[in-house]
Amino acid sequence: MWQAAGPATGKEKDRVLSTANTQALPISVSHVTKTYGAVHALDDVSLEIESGEFLTLLGPSGSGKTTLLMVLAGFTRPDHGSLKFGDREVIRTPPHLRDVGMTFQSYALFPHMSVAGNVGYPLRLRNVPKAEIAERVAGALETVQLGGFGERRIDQLSGGQRQRVAVARAIVFEPRILLMDEPLSALDKKLRDQMQIELRSLHEKLGMTTVYVTHDQREALTMSDRIAVVNHGRIMQLATPRDLYEKPANRFVADFIGDSTFLPVTRRGQQIVFEDQPLNHAAPAPEAPSLLLMARPERIHLLTGTPQERMNTFEAVAQQVIYQGDSYLLNAQLHNGEIMSLRGAVRQGTVDGLPSEGDRIRLGLAPEDTVIIDGRES
Amino acid sequence: MRWLTSPATETQVTHGQRLWLYVLSVVIMILLVVPTLIVIPMSFSDSQYLEFPPETWSTRWYQNYFGSAEWMLATRTSLKVAFLTMLVATPIGVLAAYGLHASQVAFVRIAFVLLITPMMVPIVLIAVGAFYAYVKLQILYTVTGLVLAHTVLALPLVVIVTGAALKGYDMSQEQAARSLGAPRWRAFLTVTLPQIKFAVVTSALLSFLTSFDEVIVAMFISGGDNPTLTRNMFNALRDQIDPTIASISTIMVLVTTGAMVLAQVFGQQRK
Ligand SMILES: Nc1ncnc2c1ncn2[C@@H]1O[C@H](COP(=O)(O)OP(=O)(O)O)[C@@H](O)[C@H]1O
Ligand SMILES: [Mg+2]
Numbered sequence: 060m061w062q063a064a065g066p067a068t069g070k071e072k073d074r075v076l077s078t079a080n081t082q083a084l085p086i087s088v089s090h091v092t093k094t095y096g097a098v099h100a101l102d103d104v105s106l107e108i109e110s111g112e113f114l115t116l117l118g119p120s121g122s123g124k125t126t127l128l129m130v131l132a133g134f135t136r137p138d139h140g141s142l143k144f145g146d147r148e149v150i151r152t153p154p155h156l157r158d159v160g161m162t163f164q165s166y167a168l169f170p171h172m173s174v175a176g177n178v179g180y181p182l183r184l185r186n187v188p189k190a191e192i193a194e195r196v197a198g199a200l201e202t203v204q205l206g207g208f209g210e211r212r213i214d215q216l217s218g219g220q221r222q223r224v225a226v227a228r229a230i231v232f233e234p235r236i237l238l239m240d241e242p243l244s245a246l247d248k249k250l251r252d253q254m255q256i257e258l259r260s261l262h263e264k265l266g267m268t269t270v271y272v273t274h275d276q277r278e279a280l281t282m283s284d285r286i287a288v289v290n291h292g293r294i295m296q297l298a299t300p301r302d303l304y305e306k307p308a309n310r311f312v313a314d315f316i317g318d319s320t321f322l323p324v325t326r327r328g329q330q331i332v333f334e335d336q337p338l339n340h341a342a343p344a345p346e347a348p349s350l351l352l353m354a355r356p357e358r359i360h361l362l363t364g365t366p367q368e369r370m371n372t373f374e375a376v377a378q379q380v381i382y383q384g385d386s387y388l389l390n391a392q393l394h395n396g397e398i399m400s401l402r403g404a405v406r407q408g409t410v411d412g413l414p415s416e417g418d419r420i421r422l423g424l425a426p427e428d429t430v431i432i433d434g435r436e437s
Numbered sequence: 438m439r440w441l442t443s444p445a446t447e448t449q450v451t452h453g454q455r456l457w458l459y460v461l462s463v464v465i466m467i468l469l470v471v472p473t474l475i476v477i478p479m480s481f482s483d484s485q486y487l488e489f490p491p492e493t494w495s496t497r498w499y500q501n502y503f504g505s506a507e508w509m510l511a512t513r514t515s516l517k518v519a520f521l522t523m524l525v526a527t528p529i530g531v532l533a534a535y536g537l538h539a540s541q542v543a544f545v546r547i548a549f550v551l552l553i554t555p556m557m558v559p560i561v562l563i564a565v566g567a568f569y570a571y572v573k574l575q576i577l578y579t580v581t582g583l584v585l586a587h588t589v590l591a592l593p594l595v596v597i598v599t600g601a602a603l604k605g606y607d608m609s610q611e612q613a614a615r616s617l618g619a620p621r622w623r624a625f626l627t628v629t630l631p632q633i634k635f636a637v638v639t640s641a642l643l644s645f646l647t648s649f650d651e652v653i654v655a656m657f658i659s660g661g662d663n664p665t666l667t668r669n670m671f672n673a674l675r676d677q678i679d680p681t682i683a684s685i686s687t688i689m690v691l692v693t694t695g696a697m698v699l700a701q702v703f704g705q706q707r708k
Contacts, residue, residue: 132616154615155624167613171631180627181617228617238616 083111083268084145084235086131091140093126093292100126101137102292108270109284113262115271117279118289119315124272125164127289128238131270133157144236160229160267161238164245166221168213174200174224175209181232199231200224202261219250226258230265237262237269243278255281276316280304288312295437306342309433313353320359320399322352324431331431334395339369340429349434356388356402358428361414362421371429373422375399377414389413391420473690480683487678498684508669508685514659515649515666518580522587522648527641529588530595531633535625537596538603549596556593560653563589568657578661586658587648594647595640602636635703642700646693 086108093101100123108114116124129135130142133154142150149157169177175196182192200206203223208216216224222242229237242258243251259282262269273279279286280300288295288303288311296308307313310321322333330337331344333352344350366372375391378398387410389401399422414420441453452459475489480498482491502508533552537545555563567586568577576582606629614624630637652667659665666689670682 132612134612134615153620154612155618155620157616158618159616161613161616163609163613165607165609167607167609169610169614169628180614180619184618184623228613232618 082235083266085110086236086268086270087141087143088127088131089141089143091127091130091137091142093123093130093135093137099123099292101130104140104292104294106287106294106297108268111266111268113259113269113271113282113284115273115279115283115286116289117273117276117286117315120274122289123292124274124289125240126292128161128240128270128272131236132159132161132238157236158232158234159236159238160232160234162222162225162229162240162242164241166225168221168224168228170213172213173209174205174211174213174216177213177224178209178227178231180228185232195231196227199227202230202264203227204257218246219254222246222254226261230261230267235267237265237267238272239269240272241274242271244273244275251278258282280316288315290315290437293437306430307353307432309435309437310351311436313351313432318356318400318402320354320356320397321434322354322393322397322399323434324350324352326350336371338371338429338431339426340431341427342430344431345433347433347435351432351434353430353432354399354424355428356400357386358424359399359401360423360425361389361401361403362423366421366423367425369426370423371426373399373424375420375422377418377420378416380410380413380415382410387413391422476683476686476690480680480687482680482683484680487680487683498680501681502684502688505681508666508681510662511664511666511669514580514583514663518583518587518659518663518665519645519649521580521584522591523641523645525584526588526591526595526644526647527637530592530640530644531599531637533592534596534599534603535629538600539608552596553593555589560590564654564657567654571658577658578663580663582658583648583655583663583665586654587651588644590651590654591644591647594643598640598643599633599636602633606632638703639700642696642703646696650689650693 086106088104088106088108091101091104092099102123104123104127116127118124126135130137133149133152137150140150141148144157169180172180175193178196178199179192182195187195196209197206200208203226205220205223205227208220208224213221213224222245225242229239239258243254246254255278258271271279271282280303283300285297285299286303287297290311296303296312298306298308303312303316307316313319313321324331324333324338326332326344327337331340331350331352332338338352360366360370362372373393375393378390378392381388381390382405385405386402387405389403391399391401393399401422441456442451444450445452445455478491479487479489481494481496482488483493483495483497484491533548537549537552563586567582571577571579571582574582576585610628610632611621611624614628615621619627650667651665652671655665655668656671659668666685670685673679673682
């Protein structure tokens with residue numbers, strides 16, 4: 060957690076950054092296009108980011124996330140489009156006048172300055188009096204759990220500490236917008252998980268509008284208010300983590316977020332059918348030329364007795380069971396040849412008692428988990 | 438000897454097997470240095486003629502050099518031109534290297550080739566070209582003319598040395614500085630420049646030496662009120678063999694070596 064461990068003295072408390080003078084700003088991106096030769100790095104992107112929101116740009120490598128962030132920061136000038144911070148059009152504003160805090164994938168700390176020198180840099184640029192700089196630098200370092208590290212050299216810090224210094228430097232001048240480009244991608248998994256929580260609570264505390272870039276779907280689901288899934292320079296879907304997982308707009312999003320089995324289905328009158336079998340589904344199916352049934356592995360049941368009412372059932376032949384520690388994965392072949400994967404919790408440390416290869420089994424899917432999606436890739 | 442059979446590298450090649458390489462290296466180093474060092478004893482000769490090894494010793498040729506108004510004028514010219522060349526070539530070259538590094542336009546490659554052309558064409562061509570151009574421009578035999586020509590010769594070195602340093606520098610630091618509120622020039626001065634300063638100092642010293650040691654261009658465009666030391670030495674050698682040359686050479690070797698050592702020291706500190 061960012062909050063200092065143990066009770067802070069009154070003086071320390073004052074030094075910690077406060078939300079009071081950090082007013083967040085909404086960001087409005089409209090019709091932004093950026094091409095590099097034949098590559099559309101950004102293809103007519105429009106996006107409304109709410110004031111104080113934690114929004115994540117999620118997408119595979121090369122999808123245009125960094126380019127969009129660079130447009131927000133002012134380092135990349137789009138071919139056309141408009142960008143507003145609050146009511147102010149900033150597309151022509153140079154980076155140093157945008158008042159945007161930013162962290163870089165490589166941290167981009169200044170190795171010729173101490174930790175305090177780095178964090179104080181934006182304040183020195185703003186001609187803040189010396190004594191106040193010292194106070195605010197100490198406060199920002201406190202906020203990122205690096206109190207007392209001011210005199211250290213950058214090369215004496217671990218990766219996680221460097222990341223914290225980069226964050227302290229980006230927030231010390233109390234910008235109203237914070238941009239972060241894959242800040243945790245260089246850290247190992249344990250530290251990454253911890254920093255996700257820390258960054259999220261820092262956001263809660265400071266309340267600035269935050270645009271966060273990652274290619275890690277779990278990280279995005281953990282941290283964000285909303286997620287914009289990006290592919291080929293376009294926004295595929297903008298939704299809350301829950302909606303993104305439960306109601307993906309198309310196959311690309313469904314495939315990118317979480318695991319799933321896709322079965323081709325067709326519309327027959329009022330019904331959606333899979334291989335002549337009418338399906339019960341809770342949410343209405345989208346209007347699209349091709350439709351897919353999306354089944355999340357952890358939502359599929361292995362049926363033994365009579366299924367619940369309205370549950371969709373599928374006859375299948377068991378294939379291998381894969382032990383994965385916290386859970387197992389059972390692959391089963393439907394009679395049309397499609398493979399359905401089912402994930403279940405490992406109990407009593409064993410996967411004995413599960414069907415073995417070649418067994419005939421029945422799989423069940425509740426109507427709420429029978430999600431019909433647009434079958435197109437985008 | 439144990440040393441001969443002990444491994445010289447991780448591949449188990451022994452020092453004994455490497456012996457030929459060590460001998461060859463020492464011979465090459467001697468061949469590189471001796472012609473330069475041989476002038477030192479010669480400069481302390483008491484003889485009327487250049488002589489090696491000297492039979493009697495004196496410092497008369499040093500006195501002759503420091504007592505001669507002509508040699509002093511040439512020395513002043515050379516130092517002045519070298520210093521000004523350093524002051525002109527270093528900032529221009531550093532900015533050029535930075536521009537080439539930061540820019541993404543295709544023209545950059547052409548610009549780079551143009552900038553280092555003076556290093557690739559025969560210097561005598563530059564000398565002849567400068568001579569005729571300077572006659573037209575009426576800056577023949579002037580410090581201005583010399584500084585301009587020497588700047589042309591020094592720029593490739595500055596661009597290459599500084600450019601190499603920028604290759605190892607993470608430009609996102611400058612972006613970070615700009616996002617934190619620094620205009621681009623200030624980001625360059627406070628973040629980029631301090632991290633390439635050793636390359637810049639090395640470039641400056643090399644610019645100084647390029648000018649100070651240069652003779653071919655100086656033969657054509659220096660003279661009159663502004664002869665360079667190298668030009669006068671060359672002429673003196675052609676007209677009469679005077680041991681004063683040896684004493685001047687010794688001083689030049691000291692100046693040059695001093696500058697190179699400084700450059701090395703700064704280069705080492707980069708780590
Ligand atoms: N300066 C550039 N010159 C040419 N192509 C670029 C440049 N920057 C990005 N691109 C291209 O634009 C696309 C999007 O890149 P980027 O925004 O870096 O993706 P991401 O950050 O999502 O991995 C990629 O295809 C990339 O090759
Ligand atoms: Mg990127």
